[in-house]
Amino acid sequence: MYAFWFSLLYLFAVYFLAVYHQGSNPIIILLSVVFFTLYFLLPLLKAKVYLFSLYMLTGLVVIIFWFAHFNGFVILTLFIIAKQAIDTLSGKELYLFLSAQYLSVILSYLLVNDTQSAMYFSLLSIFIGFLLYSWYTTKHNYRSIQDDYDQIYNEYRQLKRQVFNNEKVARQEERNQIARELHDSVGHRLTALLMQLEVARLHANEDKEKQKMVQLKELAQLSLDETREAVKALKSEDIVGLSAIIQLIRQLESESHIRVSFTLQPGVLSLVLSNKQSVAVYRAVQEALTNMMRHSGAREAVVEFSLVAERYFRFQISHHHQKKIEIKEGFGLHAMRERLEQLNGSLTIAQADSVFRLTGLFPLE
Numbered sequence: 001m002y003a004f005w006f007s008l009l010y011l012f013a014v015y016f017l018a019v020y021h022q023g024s025n026p027i028i029i030l031l032s033v034v035f036f037t038l039y040f041l042l043p044l045l046k047a048k049v050y051l052f053s054l055y056m057l058t059g060l061v062v063i064i065f066w067f068a069h070f071n072g073f074v075i076l077t078l079f080i081i082a083k084q085a086i087d088t089l090s091g092k093e094l095y096l097f098l099s100a101q102y103l104s105v106i107l108s109y110l111l112v113n114d115t116q117s118a119m120y121f122s123l124l125s126i127f128i129g130f131l132l133y134s135w136y137t138t139k140h141n142y143r144s145i146q147d148d149y150d151q152i153y154n155e156y157r158q159l160k161r162q163v164f165n166n167e168k169v170a171r172q173e174e175r176n177q178i179a180r181e182l183h184d185s186v187g188h189r190l191t192a193l194l195m196q197l198e199v200a201r202l203h204a205n206e207d208k209e210k211q212k213m214v215q216l217k218e219l220a221q222l223s224l225d226e227t228r229e230a231v232k233a234l235k236s237e238d239i240v241g242l243s244a245i246i247q248l249i250r251q252l253e254s255e256s257h258i259r260v261s262f263t264l265q266p267g268v269l270s271l272v273l274s275n276k277q278s279v280a281v282y283r284a285v286q287e288a289l290t291n292m293m294r295h296s297g298a299r300e301a302v303v304e305f306s307l308v309a310e311r312y313f314r315f316q317i318s319h320h321h322q323k324k325i326e327i328k329e330g331f332g333l334h335a336m337r338e339r340l341e342q343l344n345g346s347l348t349i350a351q352a353d354s355v356f357r358l359t360g361l362f363p364l365e
Helices: 002-022 026-044 047-064 072-088 091-110 114-202 207-235 242-256 273-298 331-342
Strands: 259-264 302-310 312-320 346-351 355-364
Touching: 002 026, 002 072, 026 047, 047 072, 047 091, 072 091, 072 114, 072 302, 091 114, 114 207, 242 259, 242 273, 273 302, 273 312, 273 331, 273 355, 331 355
Parallel strands: 259 302
Antiparallel strands: 302 312, 312 355, 346 355
């Protein structure tokens, strides 16, 4: 939009300077009204009428200043029309229009034997054409570099996602192997032990021995149950990173009857956080939400996860409060700060415009 207003103001300035340089009369004023009316109607015209109107604008400028001596402001006015054509036309239509515009100006100078002005306009047109070509080449190269960067960045993200999936599959296969070994070795041995203890209890003569066997059998049964639970946990798919944190926070939301809104910036969900980092983030969010309910009485919070310069992970918890909260770092906030400092990170607490914000930042491994 600023380019349109600049072009419009620039057109007004150079056109009226051209008129002032030549001298005004009623015919020039009338033709000028037609010129500006047609220029303002350009955005509303269809393609063929639009192209014809550009030719009309060029013709009006040439007619208005036909018998004038050399007037550089006329050339600037024609360049504004040429810019309008470059912005909207392309291909053969654009080249034909620029050629026709150039010939109309050159002929107007040659018919009055003003070869010096014709030469000046030709050299100026060549120079501006060279500038436009250089600008177009630079823009094309920049766009090509940008496309290459986007393609490389997408491939990088796909490779990163593939590495994460491969690590996830390898980790799950290892867990399944451990689960099978536990089930086949420890589980079977505990089952055999239970059967032998039951046989021993049946063959025991004294009540004291039977009671001892019952206790040993209960202990073996408990060990077998715990082994089965461990096998079940190992076989279940492991949830790591921010997905696990969000799941835990959703559970906290349902248990505490609060409403949590999440804002996830691009690239966040594909991050692989270490166990220590995941615990630090979850405990920080948990402590912040607990303090919110305890001190401000609010029941709605916003949790934002984002990347900073592709090297740092930042989380922010914010909520509204009716009055300013006096911040005293108790055990919870102190533990939160210590966890982040152990990750080479930092903790920031701020209040502004009735909004309380807690922000944590740490570098990615």
